[in-house]
Amino acid sequence: MLKSVLENKELYQPGLSIDCVIFGFHDNQLKVLLIKTKYSNKWALPGGFVSLNEGIDEAAVTVLHRRTGLNGIFLRQFSTFGAANRCDVEVSNNILRFYNIPIEDGKWFASRFVTVGYYALVDFLQTIPQPLAADEIVEWIDHDAVPELVLDHKEILDKALATLRNELNLTPVGYNLLPEKFTIPELQKLYETILGKKLDRRNFLRKITAIGILIKLDEKKSNVAHKAPNLYRFDKEKYEAVVKNGINQGW
Amino acid sequence: MLKSVLENKELYQPGLSIDCVIFGFHDNQLKVLLIKTKYSNKWALPGGFVSLNEGIDEAAVTVLHRRTGLNGIFLRQFSTFGAANRCDVEVSNNILRFYNIPIEDGKWFASRFVTVGYYALVDFLQTIPQPLAADEIVEWIDHDAVPELVLDHKEILDKALATLRNELNLTPVGYNLLPEKFTIPELQKLYETILGKKLDRRNFLRKITAIGILIKLDEKKSNVAHKAPNLYRFDKEKYEAVVKNGINQGW
Known part of the structure; x- marks a missing residue:
């Protein structure tokens, strides 16, 4: 070449x-x-x-x-x-x-x-x-x-x-990087990996939910010892709208 | 040239x-x-x-x-x-x-x-x-x-x-663009001018206050007929910290 x-x-x-x-x-x-x-x-x-x-x-x-x-x-x-x-x-x-x-x-x-x-x-x-x-x-x-x-x-x-x-402050990530159904801890781990730091569990849940791109499924993660966490998937339409318009409609 | x-x-x-x-x-x-x-x-x-x-x-x-x-x-x-x-x-x-x-x-x-x-x-x-x-x-x-x-x-x-x-979602603006002492409506007008759209007064006040860069002065705008609005100035130190680190400490 x-x-x-x-x-x-x-x-x-x-x-x-x-x-x-x-x-x-x-x-x-x-x-x-x-x-x-x-x-x-x-x-x-x-x-x-x-x-x-x-x-x-x-x-x-x-x-x-x-x-x-x-x-x-x-x-x-x-x-x-x-x-x-x-x-x-x-x-x-x-x-x-x-x-x-x-x-x-x-x-x-x-x-x-x-x-x-x-x-x-x-x-x-x-x-x-x-x-x-x-x-x-x-x-x-x-x-x-x-x-x-x-x-x-x-x-x-x-x-x-x-x-x-x-x-990450302007647009969601995760689509194509996580399995179709995922848990909030898995999504949090993705954000933590990119940011290179630990995030507070509650804050993360509040903020990620506020973006309005998640659909909570009536299913729990299997193969988990106890307190199996809920599964979620992305609402593709809303996800793409946020990618297009940004998280912070801000002002 | x-x-x-x-x-x-x-x-x-x-x-x-x-x-x-x-x-x-x-x-x-x-x-x-x-x-x-x-x-x-x-x-x-x-x-x-x-x-x-x-x-x-x-x-x-x-x-x-x-x-x-x-x-x-x-x-x-x-x-x-x-x-x-x-x-x-x-x-x-x-x-x-x-x-x-x-x-x-x-x-x-x-x-x-x-x-x-x-x-x-x-x-x-x-x-x-x-x-x-x-x-x-x-x-x-x-x-x-x-x-x-x-x-x-x-x-x-x-x-x-x-x-x-x-x-504007990541960093404050206004320093050097407004008089040293300014009102919230003046600051809002700056944002509206850049964004090319009207903003809701209450939302703007809430969000701009949340950034934590404003100091409310014990003075009101003079030469205003009635309900003279309060004057503010930027807290230079905090302003510069936000410029450096971003508004959205986000995640």
């Missing part, structure tokens, strides 16, 4: 890249999709370049597919990163380390790229990446255990998570 | 621009700072280009200064626009209309630029623009009466306003 970009670089928007922060949730774990080449010990966000004839939002989908094999993921643009020195790439013996190419060949890469960040939150069990380049691996990594990242990718990751956490 | 960019285009990031949406509030009016050259009937957001050795956030400040003479405005990045066809610029008689330059000279401009949008909300009486280019005018235009804009600038403006409205 990289080779074909270099050979056709006049077909790409110069100095512009895309980086994708894909958060995965499953079984009360927050994970991040990261990429590594065999030439570097550092990991990277799946990223790539923008064809001249492609909008940046479409390019983000293409980029994610090319690096991870994934399709059909709804990406949200969250921020653009363009510090003057953000592309001071790692060079040794005149080789651009991450890509293992000579500086001269990689001149195009060595200039400052401004990168547009996109993020998504997906069920990671439903989202099985497959690298399309032979010399790359793609893996779900626990957010708590993210290794050293190239360039400013740590900053990009942190900002994506901060945006996602902010989003 | 444009001439100097064209003559030194190798010093600028190719295919990248900045556009600034400056909202002004004063006397219950929402205004937008727009620019016009004498060569086109359309107006534009104040925008410009990014030096190779400059971060995009600093470039935004430079761009705003070069087009409007303004300094010291805190700009927030809100979105990046890069549709494939966003730069299908207006051409007639082989002249790029907005800039009045021949297509050949303006080739650099005629390619697709991806533009990073920044916005600010300022007291427009305190913010007096001065064009630094002889053939441009810069004006505060009522938001309700924005004329036809070049390229996708209307979309950029709309998105900036939607972002600002969303921000």
Whole structure:
């Protein structure tokens, strides 16, 4: 993929890249999709370049597919990163380390790229990446255990998570991340996992109920020793209305 | 300014621009700072280009200064626009209309630029623009009466306003936009002006009080016929804490 970009670089928007922060949730774990080449010990966000004839939002989908094999993921643009020195790439013996190419060949890469960040939150069990380049691996990594990242990718990751956490105040999450029927403690755990902190049980129940997207079922969770908790499902119509209009009709 | 960019285009990031949406509030009016050259009937957001050795956030400040003479405005990045066809610029008689330059000279401009949008909300009486280019005018235009804009600038403006409205759910506004001492109806009018809709008086009072940033003064507004309303001021320390941490400690 990289080779074909270099050979056709006049077909790409110069100095512009895309980086994708894909958060995965499953079984009360927050994970991040990261990429590594065999030439570097550092990991990277799946990223790539923008064809001249492609909008940046479409390019983000293409980029994610090319690096991870994934399709059909709804990406949200969250921020653009363009510090003057953000592309001071790692060079040794005149080789651009991450890509293992000579500086001269990689001149195009060595200039400052401004990168547009996109993020998504997906069920990671439903989202099985497959690298399309032979010399790359793609893996779900626990957010708590993210290794050293190239360039400013740590900053990009942190900002994506901060945006996602902010989003929780404006829009509901959970649909497609929880089983169709779930308990309030399961939903709370999802919020706690994203927020990275414990929440008060009563406050959570009050606030999540106030959003008006839950339907209490006449069923209890089975396989639970005692005090089986009630099952709920999302009211899809109301859920989508809140996604569209925001939780805080606020003012 | 444009001439100097064209003559030194190798010093600028190719295919990248900045556009600034400056909202002004004063006397219950929402205004937008727009620019016009004498060569086109359309107006534009104040925008410009990014030096190779400059971060995009600093470039935004430079761009705003070069087009409007303004300094010291805190700009927030809100979105990046890069549709494939966003730069299908207006051409007639082989002249790029907005800039009045021949297509050949303006080739650099005629390619697709991806533009990073920044916005600010300022007291427009305190913010007096001065064009630094002889053939441009810069004006505060009522938001309700924005004329036809070049390229996708209307979309950029709309998105900036939607972002600002969303921000009202996360952060307080008013500081530097209202007199030091103000009444609740004055503050409500500020919110109504930004939101473009009437708010219920009681709900507003309840919600704005709940944020905990207001200090009720032992003074009433003078020059008011009867039922003089109470004066308030912002508790600066608390206000800044809420700006930092967000209104919705939420979950």
